[in-house]
Amino acid sequence: xxxxxxxxxxxxxRIKPHIHRTPVLSSRGIxxxxxxxxxxxxxxxxxxxxxxxxxxTNAVLQLSDRQKNKGVVTHSSxxxxxxxxxxxxxxxxxxxxxxxxxxxxxxxxxxxxYGGEIIECEPTLKAREVASRKIEIEKDATFIHPSNDEQVxxxxxxxxxxLLEDYPDLDFVVVPIGGGGLIxxxxxxxxxxxxxxxVIGGEPFEADDAYRSLQSGKIESNDSAKTIAxxxxxxxxxxxxxxxxxxxxxxxxxxxxxxxxxxxLVWERMKIIIEPSSAVALAAILTDKDNFLNKKVGIxxxxxxxxxxxxxx
Amino acid sequence: xxxxxxxxxxxxxRIKPHIHRTPVLSSRGIxxxxxxxxxxxxxxxxxxxxxxxxxxTNAVLQLSDRQKNKGVVTHSSxxxxxxxxxxxxxxxxxxxxxxxxxxxxxxxxxxxxYGGEIIECEPTLKAREVASRKIEIEKDATFIHPSNDEQVxxxxxxxxxxLLEDYPDLDFVVVPIGGGGLIxxxxxxxxxxxxxxxVIGGEPFEADDAYRSLQSGKIESNDSAKTIAxxxxxxxxxxxxxxxxxxxxxxxxxxxxxxxxxxxLVWERMKIIIEPSSAVALAAILTDKDNFLNKKVGIxxxxxxxxxxxxxx
Numbered sequence: 218x219x220x221x222x223x224x225x226x227x228x229x230x231r232i233k234p235h236i237h238r239t240p241v242l243s244s245r246g247i248x249x250x251x252x253x254x255x256x257x258x259x260x261x262x263x264x265x266x267x268x269x270x271x272x273x274t275n276a277v278l279q280l281s282d283r284q285k286n287k288g289v290v291t292h293s294s295x296x297x298x299x300x301x302x303x304x305x306x307x308x309x310x311x312x313x314x315x316x317x318x319x320x321x322x323x324x325x326x327x328x329x330x331y332g333g334e335i336i337e338c339e340p341t342l343k344a345r346e347v348a349s350r351k352i353e354i355e356k357d358a359t360f361i362h363p364s365n366d367e368q369v370x371x372x373x374x375x376x377x378x379x380l381l382e383d384y385p386d387l388d389f390v391v392v393p394i395g396g397g398g399l400i401x402x403x404x405x406x407x408x409x410x411x412x413x414x415x416v417i418g419g420e421p422f423e424a425d426d427a428y429r430s431l432q433s434g435k436i437e438s439n440d441s442a443k444t445i446a447x448x449x450x451x452x453x454x455x456x457x458x459x460x461x462x463x464x465x466x467x468x469x470x471x472x473x474x475x476x477x478x479x480x481x482l483v484w485e486r487m488k489i490i491i492e493p494s495s496a497v498a499l500a501a502i503l504t505d506k507d508n509f510l511n512k513k514v515g516i517x518x519x520x521x522x523x524x525x526x527x528x529x530x
Numbered sequence: 531x532x533x534x535x536x537x538x539x540x541x542x543x544r545i546k547p548h549i550h551r552t553p554v555l556s557s558r559g560i561x562x563x564x565x566x567x568x569x570x571x572x573x574x575x576x577x578x579x580x581x582x583x584x585x586x587t588n589a590v591l592q593l594s595d596r597q598k599n600k601g602v603v604t605h606s607s608x609x610x611x612x613x614x615x616x617x618x619x620x621x622x623x624x625x626x627x628x629x630x631x632x633x634x635x636x637x638x639x640x641x642x643x644y645g646g647e648i649i650e651c652e653p654t655l656k657a658r659e660v661a662s663r664k665i666e667i668e669k670d671a672t673f674i675h676p677s678n679d680e681q682v683x684x685x686x687x688x689x690x691x692x693l694l695e696d697y698p699d700l701d702f703v704v705v706p707i708g709g710g711g712l713i714x715x716x717x718x719x720x721x722x723x724x725x726x727x728x729v730i731g732g733e734p735f736e737a738d739d740a741y742r743s744l745q746s747g748k749i750e751s752n753d754s755a756k757t758i759a760x761x762x763x764x765x766x767x768x769x770x771x772x773x774x775x776x777x778x779x780x781x782x783x784x785x786x787x788x789x790x791x792x793x794x795l796v797w798e799r800m801k802i803i804i805e806p807s808s809a810v811a812l813a814a815i816l817t818d819k820d821n822f823l824n825k826k827v828g829i830x831x832x833x834x835x836x837x838x839x840x841x842x843x
Contacts, residue, residue, distance in 0.1 A: 488834035521801035530838040
């Protein structure tokens with residue numbers, strides 16, 4: 218069996234021809250405000266507009282020929298829907314994407330453009346699971362979970378690997394926590410490739426299931442998840458939670474106002490479009506400034522897929 | 531006397547330590563839509579958020595010690611205001627910026643942050659000129675015009691020099707036309723450093739003074755200039771017009787809807803923030819697709835300073 222470090226290296230070699238090596242940007246203005254040196258790893262420039270392309274690609278590339286013939290299925294209203302459709306298209310296989318009827322048309326259009334087949338369902342987790350299970354059975358398609366899947370987790374970790382290759386001496390890497398795939402992969406990458414680099418999660422108070430999960434020691438849910446950070450409304454899973462427990466330093470929670478303010482700061486100062494979920498990481502640093510003072514801090518800008526018709530400014 | 535090619539090279543060496551070498555980005559999605567290969571030179575990532583920093587820096591660096599002691603003055607409600615304040619701050623001299631009372635607070639704040647002193651005036655060209663002339667006399671400050679100044683024109687040309695260094699075989703470079711400084715500098719750079727590279731201007735129908743000037747052979751004004759492309763409401767000057775007449779291939783005019791659509795396309799596909807004036811160049815290509823088919827086309831994304839409170843989406 219391969220060690221984790223070997224698994225990460227193999228994953229990176231596998232997906233490298235299919236993904237962009239995203240740039241790392243910085244901003245003197247934001248550094249000044251934060252009182253620290255920040256390195257923004259821009260997965261908003263990744264194919265499909267988010268880091269999700271990494272994990273989706275890693276998963277589809279390892280399917281057997283029989284599985285490839287039958288295609289893949291997932292349920293997601295967000296970036297993983299687009300990423301899986303795009304990754305599947307790239308290797309010429311079918312992707313069934315279960316999306317709630319309430320998903321924004323712009324997200325549906327992106328999936329269709331990438332050649333995905335959309336199956337609509339009611340906007341509940343139960344309905345999504347039923348609909349995608351049905352496709353698994355009827356079409357014999359392989360289900361790929363957006364965040365609770367080992368290959369997906371390893372794929373998401375490659376963004377932090379690239380970041381640490383560019384900046385080996387980061388003291389911290391801060392990422393948003395939604396389903397837990399990004400932070401789990403990042404925590405593994407930082408542990409094996411960093412130089413005593415701590416991984417910290419940013420999470421909205423309005424969907425602080427991961428924060429509470431780390432406190433209680435079991436996976437907690439969000440009763441409601443009324444956060445603007447739409448990518449972070451999901452909860453952890455049994456594959457990523459143990460990794461998060463073991464390797465993540467801590468979680469910082471932020472208010473909705475802090476998220477919007479951090480998002481505005483990046484848009485205005487850096488001239489790049491980041492989605493609210495990505496702003497959560499910067500918001501976490503700004504709300505806990507003293508702990509990052511004069512450090513080198515990486516931030517993974519998870520994505521840039523926003524609905525321009527519906528901005529918080 | 532130095533030749534133009536020597537002047538451009540000297541200018542570039544002079545300002546290089548003070549400016550960012552901005553990246554050149556591309557988008558498969560937009561290439562597909564345009565039917566051509568586009569190279570976006572991202573001056574929205576330039577210091578001060580626009581290419582204007584290049585020309586402003588070139589101008590202030592050539593002041594005599596006596597002039598430096600007295601400071602500089604300009605009138606601008608836009609990017610040149612910020613750029614001159616920033617360039618002046620960098621070499622430790624005073625900048626007086628005449629701005630109309632109607633200028634957005636966000637622009638005033640940027641000037642103040644860069645240490646500029648704002649002098650408010652009525653929002654007419656006449657009032658601006660009177661106010662800045664008054665500062666010239668009272669403070670003995672050196673007036674630097676935002677676009678009709680040889681050193682400013684040469685500085686603006688350096689963006690195209692960098693672009694052609696990265697992509698020497700561009701068939702076209704397309705830029706927006708406002709006061710004429712960017713296109714004049716670009717046209718010189720393309721003529722001396724390009725390989726039969728044509729420079730084309732994009733201009734809103736609502737402020738098509740440059741288009742009409744090329745037709746009539748004299749500098750025309752805009753009666754009204756009700757375009758969203760706020761950077762392009764100005765008119766040409768006697769220093770840049772002859773260069774434009776001699777070296778610019780032609781001007782393509784675009785509608786307001788075309789500007790907004792091109793802006794949306796860049797925001798959605800490239801995840802970068804560009805201002806409406808910058809979108810005019812892409813809009814020009816899209817409205818005249820046949821003439822750019824299967825070519826290599828550079829676009830200078832002039833800036834990214836937008837008011838997030840007041841977006842056209």
